[in-house]
Amino acid sequence: MTRMTVEQLRQDLPMTGEIAYFQTGTYGPASDSVLQAVRETLETEARHGPATTAGRLAHRDGEAAARSGLARMLNVKEEELSIDTNTSRAMQQIVRGLSWQPGDEFVMTSLEHVSTYGLSYSLTEEHGVTVKVIEAERLTDEELLAELAGALTDRTRLICLSHVASPNGRLLPVKEAAAIAHAAGVPVMLDLAQSVGTMPVDLQELDCDFAVGSGHKWLLGPMGTGYIFVAEHQLSGFRPNFIPDRSPWTLAGDPTPPPTARSRTEIGTYNHALVVGLGRAVEILESIGLDNIRTRIADLTRRLRRGVEQIDRARIITPLEPEKSAGITSVMFDGFAKTDMDGLAARLQDRHQALVKSQWLTAPPDPVKIAMRISVAAFNDEGEVDRLLEGIDEEL
Numbered sequence: 001m002t003r004m005t006v007e008q009l010r011q012d013l014p015m016t017g018e019i020a021y022f023q024t025g026t027y028g029p030a031s032d033s034v035l036q037a038v039r040e041t042l043e044t045e046a047r048h049g050p051a052t053t054a055g056r057l058a059h060r061d062g063e064a065a066a067r068s069g070l071a072r073m074l075n076v077k078e079e080e081l082s083i084d085t086n087t088s089r090a091m092q093q094i095v096r097g098l099s100w101q102p103g104d105e106f107v108m109t110s111l112e113h114v115s116t117y118g119l120s121y122s123l124t125e126e127h128g129v130t131v132k133v134i135e136a137e138r139l140t141d142e143e144l145l146a147e148l149a150g151a152l153t154d155r156t157r158l159i160c161l162s163h164v165a166s167p168n169g170r171l172l173p174v175k176e177a178a179a180i181a182h183a184a185g186v187p188v189m190l191d192l193a194q195s196v197g198t199m200p201v202d203l204q205e206l207d208c209d210f211a212v213g214s215g216h217k218w219l220l221g222p223m224g225t226g227y228i229f230v231a232e233h234q235l236s237g238f239r240p241n242f243i244p245d246r247s248p249w250t251l252a253g254d255p256t257p258p259p260t261a262r263s264r265t266e267i268g269t270y271n272h273a274l275v276v277g278l279g280r281a282v283e284i285l286e287s288i289g290l291d292n293i294r295t296r297i298a299d300l301t302r303r304l305r306r307g308v309e310q311i312d313r314a315r316i317i318t319p320l321e322p323e324k325s326a327g328i329t330s331v332m333f334d335g336f337a338k339t340d341m342d343g344l345a346a347r348l349q350d351r352h353q354a355l356v357k358s359q360w361l362t363a364p365p366d367p368v369k370i371a372m373r374i375s376v377a378a379f380n381d382e383g384e385v386d387r388l389l390e391g392i393d394e395e396l
């Protein structure tokens, strides 16, 4: 495909004419090109019959391109990657695929997504697992790594870390954490929901064992798409909680399918059209270039933060160093509770056509630990950043 520019991507997103959209960290908009790929696949399947040769051809090449494109983007082998519906479900597939014993330990940070908290509670309830939460907000990277090292024991089964933290946008030192974990023989799972699509992410370099992410956020893919990475060295020992539908009679009595991430985690029929759409989304981001995307986001973020710093009651809680964040900037306002933030976000949407998120900072929620989460994507522009800043200024 020919190279695409950020301006062309913007034109491919009709929504940009209507709203300054700063919610990509929740749901990214799918472009017209992505929708077209989805629509064409669905229509061809329906017109010819999905199981006919023509129906199968409707998705064959697009789906293959999606799988290879995603593997290339993450710098992993295709056999290590499978498609799922979202980060939360993908994470359950991994975590519930490990055999937990009472007294085993699961280590995470306080900055993990609420779905990770939910999963950790269920590990305790169902298996008697001890969950250790590292209180990352008050720690520097060095302190966090030291606490992590101190938390590991011979009962630690898994460490779960966000690459970029959902509440405050902090880029966590995941590569260094993986080195510490591996020195202690502990595998690492990364939550990539807020990083992939905002910058180059090389999973080989980060050296994690498992990773999960969403297609419907920064990848700008269709809603209800996600992916799972299982590193090759983990595949043979990875016995999924659900057994995918590979014919057991071909497997000589072993119900565990052959060791590829796909054969071990994809269960039954899935929506081919959405996978094709995800492939198109990946192709678009690759054609713009993830380095270019990162630079563009950093430029817009600098402008945003400069503006926020002029606002009296506002305090940015995302690390200010450009290499310590990605697309998210979270801002707290003095004296604001959840209802105040909800009201401000609603007025920004209604009166200024600027969409941000009123974001809990803790799980379980503390009503005064609330931030405005602003997701700056490559398709945003300077005018939109300025509109948001003016809106905040007027509405405070």
Ligand SMILES: Cc1ncc(COP(=O)(O)O)c(C=O)c1O
Residues within 6 Å of the ligand: 025, 026, 085, 086, 087, 088, 089, 112, 113, 115, 162, 164, 165, 166, 191, 193, 194, 213, 214, 226
């Ligand atoms: C870090 C992180 N993990 C997981 C999720 C959940 O994503 P999904 O709704 O795609 O499962 C989010 C959503 O915002 C997130 O930010």
